[in-house]
Amino acid sequence: xxxxxxxxxxxxxxxxxxxxxxSARTAKESRQAAGLEEKSIAELQAMMxxxxxxxxxxxxxxxxxxxxxxxxxxALRSVIELNPDALDLAAGLDEERRRQGxxxxxxxxxxxxxxxxxxxxxxxxxxxxxxLVGAKAPRDAFLVTRLRQAGAVILGKTxxxxxxxxxxxxxxxxxxxxxxxTRNPYxxxxxxxxxxxxxxxxxxxxxxxxxxxxxxxGSIVSPSAMAALVGFKPTVGxxxxxxxxxxxxxxxxxxxxARCVADAAAVLQVIAARDARDKATSGQPEAPPDFLAALDRxxxxxxxxxxxxxxxxxxxxxxxxxxxxxxxxxxxxxTVVEVEIPNVAKYADTELEVLLHELKADxxxxxxxxxxxxxxxxxxxxxxxNEKHHETEMPWFGQELFIQAQAKEGLDSPAYLAxxxxxxxxxxxxxxxxxxxxxxxxxxxxxxxxxxxxTDLVNGDRDTxxxxxxxxxxxxxxxxxxxxxxxxxxxxxxxxGKAYAEATLIKxxxxxxxxTRARRPPxx
Numbered sequence: 001x002x003x004x005x006x007x008x009x010x011x012x013x014x015x016x017x018x019x020x021x022x023s024a025r026t027a028k029e030s031r032q033a034a035g036l037e038e039k040s041i042a043e044l045q046a047m048m049x050x051x052x053x054x055x056x057x058x059x060x061x062x063x064x065x066x067x068x069x070x071x072x073x074x075a076l077r078s079v080i081e082l083n084p085d086a087l088d089l090a091a092g093l094d095e096e097r098r099r100q101g102x103x104x105x106x107x108x109x110x111x112x113x114x115x116x117x118x119x120x121x122x123x124x125x126x127x128x129x130x131x132l133v134g135a136k137a138p139r140d141a142f143l144v145t146r147l148r149q150a151g152a153v154i155l156g157k158t159x160x161x162x163x164x165x166x167x168x169x170x171x172x173x174x175x176x177x178x179x180x181x182t183r184n185p186y187x188x189x190x191x192x193x194x195x196x197x198x199x200x201x202x203x204x205x206x207x208x209x210x211x212x213x214x215x216x217x218g219s220i221v222s223p224s225a226m227a228a229l230v231g232f233k234p235t236v237g238x239x240x241x242x243x244x245x246x247x248x249x250x251x252x253x254x255x256x257x258a259r260c261v262a263d264a265a266a267v268l269q270v271i272a273a274r275d276a277r278d279k280a281t282s283g284q285p286e287a288p289p290d291f292l293a294a295l296d297r298x299x300x301x302x303x304x305x306x307x308x309x310x311x312x313x314x315x316x317x318x319x320x321x322x323x324x325x326x327x328x329x330x331x332x333x334x335t336v337v338e339v340e341i342p343n344v345a346k347y348a349d350t351e352l353e354v355l356l357h358e359l360k361a362d363x364x365x366x367x368x369x370x371x372x373x374x375x376x377x378x379x380x381x382x383x384x385x386n387e388k389h390h391e392t393e394m395p396w397f398g399q400e401l402f403i404q405a406q407a408k409e410g411l412d413s414p415a416y417l418a419x420x421x422x423x424x425x426x427x428x429x430x431x432x433x434x435x436x437x438x439x440x441x442x443x444x445x446x447x448x449x450x451x452x453x454x455t456d457l458v459n460g461d462r463d464t465x466x467x468x469x470x471x472x473x474x475x476x477x478x479x480x481x482x483x484x485x486x487x488x489x490x491x492x493x494x495x496x497g498k499a500y501a502e503a504t505l506i507k508x509x510x511x512x513x514x515x516t517r518a519r520r521p522p523x524x
Contacts, residue, residue, distance in 0.1 A: 036061050037206045038521060041109055041263045044209060048108055055090035055108030055153055062110050062155060066207050069524055078201035080115045080179040082156040084122050090153050105266045107151030112211040114199050115157040116164060116245035117141050118370050127245040128162035128176025130393060131385040135374035141243025143254055143271040150270045155208050158198030164219060165195040166247050166359060168397040170460035173197060177393045185522035186489055190452040193226045195219040199257045200227040204522055210258045210267050216247045218468030220255050221480040225448035225492025228482040228519045231257050232264045235499045236475035237283050240275035243370065246362035248355045251472050259519065261510040265291040268502065289503040297514045299507030301333035306439055308446040309338050313465035315450045318491055321484040322447040325493045332515055339435050341470050343426040350419035351473050356405040357416040379406050396457045427473035436498060443508055448480040448492035471496045481509045482519040
C-alpha cells in the first residue's frame with residue numbers, strides 16, 4: 001500500500017459512517033420507534049411480545065439515532081463501524097419469534113461491541129488502530145458466539161482509546177486514529193474517560209440497548225460512571241477473553257455497559273460461561289448463579305458494607321455524593337462501616353510491570369490468529385507501523401509503553417514473576433480479602449471516580465481519580481451505578497466484592513439503583 005493509498009483508507013476510516021438505508025420505514029415501524037429512549041431490555045421485550053416493536057424497528061430506530069446524533073448533530077463519534085447485515089439479522093430473528101417464540105431475554109436486542117472484540121462478519125476488529133484496518137477475524141470471539149446464540153443483534157462496533165489505552169502515558173482517552181475523538185454527551189469539551197469510551201457514550205445517548213466493554217484497570221467502570229451508566233467488570237475468568245485484543249491475561253475481562261442493573265445482569269447471564277480457549281474460565285463455579293434472580297429491591301437489607309475512605313478521589317463534592325449514598329444504603333437496611341483498603345501503594349508500580357510483560361506475549365498470540373489481512377503480526381510490527389505512519393497514528397502522543405513492553409523478557413523472567421506475586425499478595429490476601437474478612441463485609445463501596453476532565457489532546461488526560469485499581473489488580477468483580485452529578489457531570493458509586501460475587505453485587509447495586517433512580521440522560 002502506498003502512502004497516498006494509506007491516507008485515503010485512513011480518511012475513509014475516520015470520516016463519515018455508512019448507515020444502512022432507513023428510508024424504507026413503514027408507518028407501522030415509525031409508530032413502533034416512538035418513545036424507545038431509555039427503554040430497558042425487559043421493556044423492549046414486552047413491546048416486541050405485544051407487537052408494539054420488532055427487532056427490525058429497534059435496529060432502524062438506533063440506526064437513525066446514530067446517523068442523527070453520532071455522525072451529525074452532537075457528532076459524538078462513539079460508533080466506529082456499523083454491521084451492514086444488522087437489518088437482515090433482525091428480520092430473521094423477528095421471523096423466528098413469530099414461528100417459535102423468543103430464545104430468551106436478548107432475542108432481537110441490538111448490542112454494540114467495543115472495537116477490540118472480534119467478529120467473523122463484514123465488520124473489522126481494529127482496536128482503533130490503522131495497523132489493523134483490513135483485518136478479518138477467522139471466527140467470532142467466544143462472547144460474540146454466546147450473544148448470537150441468545151438472539152442478540154450485533155449492531156456495530158464502538159470507538160475506544162486506541163489499543164485500550166496501553167500505548168502511551170500521555171494519551172487522550174476516547175481517541176483512536178481510526179475513530180477520532182469520542183465526545184462526552186454531557187459536556188462536549190470534557191473527556192469520556194476510557195478505554196471503553198465509545199461503548200459508554202453510545203449507551204448514554206441511546207444508540208443501542210446495551211454494549212460490551214473491556215477493562216484492564218478502569219476501562220469499563222470509569223467511562224460508565226462518567227456517562228451515568230451501570231458498568232460491570234466481572235471476575236477475571238467469568239467471561240472468556242477469547243478473540244479480544246489483549247493487554248494482560250491477569251487483569252483483562254469483558255463486561256456489560258447498560259442504562260440499568262437489570263440490563264447488565266441480562267447480558268452477563270448470557271456471556272458468563274466456561275470456554276476451553278480461555279483457561280481462566282475453568283475456575284468459575286460449575287453452575288453459574290442466576291443473575292436475573294438476584295434483582296431484589298430489598299437486597300440491601302442485612303448487608304454489611306465497607307465504605308472505603310482511601311483518597312482515590314479528592315473532589316469534595318464527589319465525597320458529599322458518596323456520603324449521601326451511604327445514608328441511603330443505611331436507610332435501605334445495610335450496616336456500613338468506614339474502612340481503608342490496605343497496601344494499595346505496594347502494587348502501584350508492579351501493576352504496570354505485569355501489564356507490559358503480558359502485553360508483549362498476549363498481543364503476539366492474538367495477532368497470530370486474528371490479524372489475517374493486516375500488515376502486522378507482532379507488537380514489534382505495530383511499533384514499526386506507527387513510526388512509518390507517524391502523522392496519522394501519533395499526531396498527539398507516542399508509543400513509549402509499547403516500546404517498553406517490547407523490551408521486556410518472557411513470562412518466565414524473575415522480574416515478571418516477582419511483580420505478579422507482589423500484585424496478588426497485596427491486592428488480594430493482604431488487601432481486599434484482608435479488610436473484608438476483618439470486618440465481615442459483603443462488599444466494599446466507594447465513589448467510582450471524579451468528574452469528567454477537560455479534553456486536552458496536547459497534554460493528554462488529567463485524570464480526576466478513581467477506585468478501579470484494587471479490584472482490577474485482584475481480578476475481582478466491580479460494578480458502578482449512577483449516584484448523582486457534580487455541576488451536571490455524572491458521578492458513580494462502586495460496589496466491589498471477592499471473586500465470583502457477581503450475584504451479591506447485582507443484588508446490592510439493584511437495590512441502590514431502584515431506591516435512588518439517579519441516572520439522568522444527557523440532553524441531546
